Amino acid sequence: MRIGIAQINPTTGDLDGNADKIVDCIRRARQAGCELVLTPETPITGYLSCDLLEVDSYVRANRSLLRERIVPETTGITAVVGFVDFQEDGRGRITRRYNAAALLHDGQLVTTAHKQNLCRYRYYDETRYFTPGRSTCVVPVRFQHGTLRLAVIICEDLWDEGYAAHPYKDALVQGADAVLVLNASPFQTGKWAERVQTIQRHQLQHTLPLLYANAVGIGDNLKDVILFDGRSMAFDNTGGMVACAPLFEEQLVIVELDDSLHGTPVATPSWQPEEELLAALTFALKDYCRVTGFKQAVLGVSGGVDSSLVAALATETLGGQNVLGVSLPSRYNAQETQSDSLAVCRNLGCEHVVMPIQELYQQTLGAFEPWRKTEGHSADAELANTTLQNFQARLRGVLLMGISNESGKLLLATGNKTEVGLGYCTLYGDMAGGLSLIGDLNKMDVYSLSRHINRRAGRELIPQSVLARVPSAELAVGQTDPFDYPVVAPLVDDLIARLAPRDVVQRFRERHLGARYPEDVYKRYDEDSFRALVADTSARYHRAAYKRSQTSPIVIVSRRALGFDLRETIINRWVEEV
Numbered sequence: 001m002r003i004g005i006a007q008i009n010p011t012t013g014d015l016d017g018n019a020d021k022i023v024d025c026i027r028r029a030r031q032a033g034c035e036l037v038l039t040p041e042t043p044i045t046g047y048l049s050c051d052l053l054e055v056d057s058y059v060r061a062n063r064s065l066l067r068e069r070i071v072p073e074t075t076g077i078t079a080v081v082g083f084v085d086f087q088e089d090g091r092g093r094i095t096r097r098y099n100a101a102a103l104l105h106d107g108q109l110v111t112t113a114h115k116q117n118l119c120r121y122r123y124y125d126e127t128r129y130f131t132p133g134r135s136t137c138v139v140p141v142r143f144q145h146g147t148l149r150l151a152v153i154i155c156e157d158l159w160d161e162g163y164a165a166h167p168y169k170d171a172l173v174q175g176a177d178a179v180l181v182l183n184a185s186p187f188q189t190g191k192w193a194e195r196v197q198t199i200q201r202h203q204l205q206h207t208l209p210l211l212y213a214n215a216v217g218i219g220d221n222l223k224d225v226i227l228f229d230g231r232s233m234a235f236d237n238t239g240g241m242v243a244c245a246p247l248f249e250e251q252l253v254i255v256e257l258d259d260s261l262h263g264t265p266v267a268t269p270s271w272q273p274e275e276e277l278l279a280a281l282t283f284a285l286k287d288y289c290r291v292t293g294f295k296q297a298v299l300g301v302s303g304g305v306d307s308s309l310v311a312a313l314a315t316e317t318l319g320g321q322n323v324l325g326v327s328l329p330s331r332y333n334a335q336e337t338q339s340d341s342l343a344v345c346r347n348l349g350c351e352h353v354v355m356p357i358q359e360l361y362q363q364t365l366g367a368f369e370p371w372r373k374t375e376g377h378s379a380d381a382e383l384a385n386t387t388l389q390n391f392q393a394r395l396r397g398v399l400l401m402g403i404s405n406e407s408g409k410l411l412l413a414t415g416n417k418t419e420v421g422l423g424y425c426t427l428y429g430d431m432a433g434g435l436s437l438i439g440d441l442n443k444m445d446v447y448s449l450s451r452h453i454n455r456r457a458g459r460e461l462i463p464q465s466v467l468a469r470v471p472s473a474e475l476a477v478g479q480t481d482p483f484d485y486p487v488v489a490p491l492v493d494d495l496i497a498r499l500a501p502r503d504v505v506q507r508f509r510e511r512h513l514g515a516r517y518p519e520d521v522y523k524r525y526d527e528d529s530f531r532a533l534v535a536d537t538s539a540r541y542h543r544a545a546y547k548r549s550q551t552s553p554i555v556i557v558s559r560r561a562l563g564f565d566l567r568e569t570i571i572n573r574w575v576e577e578v
Contacts (some may be wrong), residue, residue, distance in 0.1 A: 393429025423544025
């Protein structure tokens with residue numbers, strides 16, 4: 001028996017285009033001799049349709065496309081296709097919506113399965129839109145060499161720990177011969193191995209052939225850009241992996257099973273963390289530009305590691321001819337960092353321009369002075385350091401946005417997760433941008449990925465001087481970043497993951513902070529100094545919520561990210577004990 005797994009990249013809201021992709025995969029699967037083809041979860045609408053799912057015409061159009069466009073294409077083949085199903089009341093009003101899968105056979109809609117375990121965590125909010133299904137769908141289907149009882153389940157129905165429904169177990173009870181799983185499972189580093197472990201956990205009960213179709217592409221919920229990495233899989237009746245689709249690529253995967261549903265084993269793929277992360281970020285930018293229409297990008301290049309990494313990711317994705325790096329020095333920018341900003345662009349083959357802001361900065365101070373006088377400030381009194389520094393950052397943001405407006409280039413923000421988490425960034429300044437490509441990488445991740453890019457290229461795309469220099473925003477004389485980043489970066493990650501400050505201190509006391517912290521953390525700090533560090537970091541983190549609420553959309557690659565993945569409030573007087 002030959003089976004097709006359609007790993008496709010649907011675009012949110014492009015119902016006609018998505019239906020075309022599904023039809024094309026059905027046709028190619030039939031031409032390849034497949035008797036069965038399986039799509040990912042909700043491929044007609046795209047998984048992250050958010051409140052579009054409350055628009056009746058949107059939901060009706062998706063089901064009409066299934067019935068009128070896709071069902072007729074299944075002559076001579078069986079297809080399992082995700083869609084949004086619904087029920088109506090006596091007046092024709094939609095009353096219930098379902099995350100669903102249709103089993104289509106020889107030009108007919110045979111049955112529909114409804115997702116039972118609805119997600120409501122992180123950026124998922126399925127219970128806002130969908131009604132849970134009540135039973136597990138197992139249906140007999142006649143194929144060339146006999147009848148198979150197919151269980152059709154959807155994504156979280158397989159990740160059933162903590163839920164009332166256990167569809168895989170139900171499938172066993174109902175005598176299923178194989179399990180088909182439709183998924184829109186998002187990317188995070190290391191996630192693929194967890195999927196395999198989940199499948200193997202179920203197969204310990206009883207081994208059934210299992211086909212796992214996962215979406216590839218991007219979606220968003222306004223604040224976060226979520227990646228779907230594909231890597232669809234097939235397991236035969238021994239539990240062995242017999243197919244695995246590539247990372248971040250559309251593909252129709254052909255699976256060969258014999259009459260006993262046994263296949264030829266394939267080597268278990270492995271992905272190095274840095275290479276997996278690089279693939280994720282470059283794919284995110286590529287697909288974001290595809291769906292939004294951008295073809296070129298612009299960013300501020302300071303000679304620091306963050307902007308250097310973003311420049312490298314942009315040129316890897318779009319090509320150097322489509323990336324503009326802009327250096328915007330004031331009198332506080334050292335000659336060596338200005339030279340490094342030029343060197344990065346030359347190494348990467350992207351355009352580099354210099355726009356000095358010192359004169360503009362002085363004019364801004366002059367324009368600001370009359371207001372200070374009306375407020376009773378002495379002409380000799382110094383402006384606050386924060387005001388002086390923010391003027392510089394905001395002037396840079398103004399010029400970069402001006403370039404973006406005039407050229408149609410996408411402005412890439414260059415702040416990392418640690419800085420944004422702590423509020424060590426400037427609203428309407430260095431936070432300006434249409435996409436935050438490294439906003440889910442902590443400061444140490446930035447260094448690690450930068451070094452990987454150099455190793456991969458076999459040369460210093462990002463100069464060693466950039467990687468070795470003490471980080472500085474260069475907004476004042478002698479300024480350096482006030483953080484012990486090797487310790488503070490994982491600490492901020494822990495706070496984002498809602499680990500209580502006192503629990504972090506307790507882990508320090510027990511010497512099991514984890515591998516993300518440097519080995520010498522217990523030499524750098526005693527308990528009192530570490531507690532003080534945690535208290536200061538926690539206070540900065542909570543004060544910065546109002547800034548985080550105004551970030552560019554962040555590409556998510558970790559287990560817990562800023563943006564909508566983190567439900568927090570600006571109004572918050574709760575102070576956690578340390």
